[in-house]
Amino acid sequence: MTSRDVHVYYGNHEALKGISLDFEEKGITALIGPSGSSKSTYLRTLNRMNDMIPGVTVTGNIAFQGNDIYAPQTDLVALRKQIGMVFQQPNPFPFSVYDNVAFGLRIAGQKNREALDAVVENALRQAAVWDEVKDHLHDSALALSGGQQQRVCIARVLAVSPKIILLDEPTSALDPISSSQIESTLLQLRKDYTIITVTHNLQQASRIADRTAFFMNGEVVEVDDTKKIFMNPAKKETEDYISGRFG
Ligand SMILES: Nc1ncnc2c1ncn2[C@@H]1O[C@H](COP(=O)(O)OP(=O)(O)O)[C@@H](O)[C@H]1O
Ligand SMILES: [Mg+2]
Numbered sequence: 084m085t086s087r088d089v090h091v092y093y094g095n096h097e098a099l100k101g102i103s104l105d106f107e108e109k110g111i112t113a114l115i116g117p118s119g120s121s122k123s124t125y126l127r128t129l130n131r132m133n134d135m136i137p138g139v140t141v142t143g144n145i146a147f148q149g150n151d152i153y154a155p156q157t158d159l160v161a162l163r164k165q166i167g168m169v170f171q172q173p174n175p176f177p178f179s180v181y182d183n184v185a186f187g188l189r190i191a192g193q194k195n196r197e198a199l200d201a202v203v204e205n206a207l208r209q210a211a212v213w214d215e216v217k218d219h220l221h222d223s224a225l226a227l228s229g230g231q232q233q234r235v236c237i238a239r240v241l242a243v244s245p246k247i248i249l250l251d252e253p254t255s256a257l258d259p260i261s262s263s264q265i266e267s268t269l270l271q272l273r274k275d276y277t278i279i280t281v282t283h284n285l286q287q288a289s290r291i292a293d294r295t296a297f298f299m300n301g302e303v304v305e306v307d308d309t310k311k312i313f314m315n316p317a318k319k320e321t322e323d324y325i326s327g328r329f330g
Pocket of ligand 1 (some may be wrong): 098120124136
């Protein structure tokens with residue numbers, strides 16, 4: 084996926100000031116930066132989630148598999164299956180665990196019970212939560228712990244076979260143990276998926292990300308291999324941020 088000179092305006096306020104970032108297939112990219120630096124705004128441009136916000140304007144080019152995702156003929160449902168999203172607050176539907184994970188396939192018309200069973204199990208295994216929920220598949224997902232709910236949300240995304248998974252601070256509402264389980268899940272998934280995750284947790288970025296992009300004031304100050312960003316950043320602003328001088 085590539086993005087070129089992406090600007091986002093909320094009304095007259097320019098929140099994103101010309102972002103050009105490329106994402107290789109597979110692996111994890113972390114988007115870091117102070118609160119209000121437009122990390123979430125940028126993440127939402129990648130599957131057109133900003134479209135839902137009134138008064139928003141997006142300019143520039145974002146291409147996925149060679150197609151401009153902002154082209155008028157883009158099928159947004161299909162796009163968001165290919166480029167799935169996980170939010171800060173776990174947001175399972177008030178249904179059973181099974182029905183949460185089967186949701187997208189059922190919408191797509193899959194009725195075959197065995198096929199659904201197989202996809203649900205596989206997605207929950209990939210999200211590293213199968214062992215914990217396999218005896219509760221028909222209980223409400225809302226009865227699970229926050230960390231389990233978040234992994235069920237990841238499974239819900241995986242069930243529709245995405246290529247890219249976007250996550251916006253997926254662990255910031257979770258306790259440390261649940262957060263570390265999500266981190267291990269993402270490390271498993273990085274072999275098969277392109278993962279782009281916003282985090283304000285610098286340790287998390289350094290533990291899991293292959294590449295890291297540092298955002299400030301709606302711009303990307305620096306993007307590089309994670310080790311380089313943390314050990315030997317090219318820009319003074321990056322160094323100040325990662326050494327905790329602001330943010
Ligand atoms: N829905 C919105 N309407 C208007 N302004 C917004 C909206 N969402 C974000 N902004 C503004 O855009 C800027 C970037 O916000 P955001 O992308 O949420 O930053 P971050 O995720 O880095 O904390 C902020 O100034 C914020 O107030
Ligand atoms: Mg944000």
